[in-house]
Amino acid sequence: MAIIDxxxxxxxxxxxxxxxxxxxxxxxxxxxxxxVVRESQxxxxxxxxxxxxxxxxxxxxxxTNNIPLLTGLIGLPFGGRSPFTAEVYFVSMREFxxxxxxxxxxxVFRDTELGMIRLxxxxxYSMRVSDPQLLVSQVVGARGSYxxxxxxxxxxxxxxxxxxxxxxDVQTSIxxxxxxxxxxxxxxxxxLADDFKRYGFDLTSFQVQAIxxxxxxxxxxxxxxxxxxxxxxDQYIKFRTAEGIGDAANNPGGTGEGLGLGAGMGMxxxxxxxxxxxxxxxxxxxxxxQGQQQAATQSCPSCQATIPANSRFCPECGTNLQGxxxxxxxAQNQPGAKFCNNCGEALRS
Numbered sequence: 191m192a193i194i195d196x197x198x199x200x201x202x203x204x205x206x207x208x209x210x211x212x213x214x215x216x217x218x219x220x221x222x223x224x225x226v227v228r229e230s231q232x233x234x235x236x237x238x239x240x241x242x243x244x245x246x247x248x249x250x251x252x253x254t255n256n257i258p259l260l261t262g263l264i265g266l267p268f269g270g271r272s273p274f275t276a277e278v279y280f281v282s283m284r285e286f287x288x289x290x291x292x293x294x295x296x297x298v299f300r301d302t303e304l305g306m307i308r309l310x311x312x313x314x315y316s317m318r319v320s321d322p323q324l325l326v327s328q329v330v331g332a333r334g335s336y337x338x339x340x341x342x343x344x345x346x347x348x349x350x351x352x353x354x355x356x357x358x359d360v361q362t363s364i365x366x367x368x369x370x371x372x373x374x375x376x377x378x379x380x381x382l383a384d385d386f387k388r389y390g391f392d393l394t395s396f397q398v399q400a401i402x403x404x405x406x407x408x409x410x411x412x413x414x415x416x417x418x419x420x421x422x423x424d425q426y427i428k429f430r431t432a433e434g435i436g437d438a439a440n441n442p443g444g445t446g447e448g449l450g451l452g453a454g455m456g457m458x459x460x461x462x463x464x465x466x467x468x469x470x471x472x473x474x475x476x477x478x479x480q481g482q483q484q485a486a487t488q489s490c491p492s493c494q495a496t497i498p499a500n501s502r503f504c505p506e507c508g509t510n511l512q513g514x515x516x517x518x519x520x521a522q523n524q525p526g527a528k529f530c531n532n533c534g535e536a537l538r539s
Contacts, residue, residue: 195219197233197252198226199280205337207319208326209280213334216275225250225278232322234279241323279330281322285394286338289315291349296404303363307407311353313375313399317345317391325390345386352381364403365411371398491525 197219199209211217226249227233233245235252292312299309319325330336356377362370379396386393402408488499492509502512511525514537521532528537 195223196226197223197278198228199231200228202228202230202280202282203337205286205339206335207282207286207338207341208330208333208336210334211278211280216277219252219276221253223252225252227280230282230284232281232283232319234281234323234326236277236279236326237275241327244323279322279326281319281325283319283322285316285318287314287316289317289338289342289345291315291346293350293353297350297354297357299357299364301363302361303365304407304410307364307403309357309364309401309403311357311398311401313397315349315379315393315397316395317386317393319390320387320392321390323390329389341389348385349378349382352385353378356381364401364407367401371401374398374401 197211197217199211202209225233225235225245227245227247229247231247233250235242235245290312291314293310296308296310299307301307329341333340353374356374360367360370360374367374375396375398378398379393382393382396403411486499487496488501489495490497490504490506490509490511492504493507495504495506497504497506497511503510509525513525514523514527515521516523516530516532516535516537518535519530519533521530523531523537529535530537
């Protein structure tokens with residue numbers, strides 16, 4: 191086991207929260223070794239599994255002066271210069287931004303307008319380490335490294351629990367919930383403050399990016415808003431019918447632009463057929479009425495007056511309307527005829 195005289199961790203990764211030196215096993219540090227801590231770091235010094243001190247930024251010399259609990263080591267028969275086994279945990283103090291959270295399972299929400307619906311929510315948050323020694327002791331333990339990926343799932347479950355409680359107290363509709371995203375986010379951040387502090391973190395920011403219902407609920411909301419936008423349904427049907435007929439006229443040889451066009455064309459054809467049937471029926475009715483009116487009257491052959499069709503004599507001039515029999519050949523002639531249409535005999539009406 192090599193003796194370490196310079197203890198530092200210069201190559202900190204994007205997601206590194208804690209990194210132990212050495213990463214595996216215990217290190218042998220000589221009294222007088224140099225500990226270098228950068229501005230964005232704190233160093234927690236452990237001996238025999240116990241945290242002895244927390245070092246801030248700068249260069250530190252490991253001695254019995256700055257680590258009083260090491261005084262007992264001086265009695266070892268190594269002239270005060272022998273190595274001793276220990277570990278140093280470098281903790282990143284920078285702010286970890288763009289951390290993701292979201293609901294893996296839908297959250298049941300009591301909507302004031304739509305009733306019970308399921309929602310999904312997601313967003314981002316930022317945090318930083320507030321208590322390095324607490325974090326190492328309670329969370330990291332003896333691990334060689336600890337990153338944001340190591341704790342992200344756990345923090346996400348803590349966030350969802352508090353977020354669900356906050357959402358249950360919101361008495362509104364999903365239609366208005368989007369405008370309350372900031373208020374819901376601020377309330378959730380306040381509720382999470384103690385949870386994060388319990389593990390040595392400060393929650394510096396919390397954002398709710400979206401709260402969305404399932405796809406089927408979104409379709410119902412879209413249908414509802416579409417109906418409200420239409421206003422007069424009768425005018426809309428007429429518009430869609432004319433639109434479908436126009437599309438069919440512009441594309442007589444095509445197969446249509448999908449189900450919507452086909453439905454529009456079918457509706458247009460059906461309505462056009464209904465209108466044509468009604469028009470033809472109206473014409474036939476008028477013709478029959480006119481025929482009945484014509485059949486119910488006739489013109490007098492003598493005075494041309496319009497008289498009932500079944501009259502035997504004209505009520506205007508008294509002309510016999512039953513016809514005239516020829517006295518010579520007994521042929522039947524039209525009423526008012528002066529000569530027989532068969533033999534030419536003069537007739538008397």
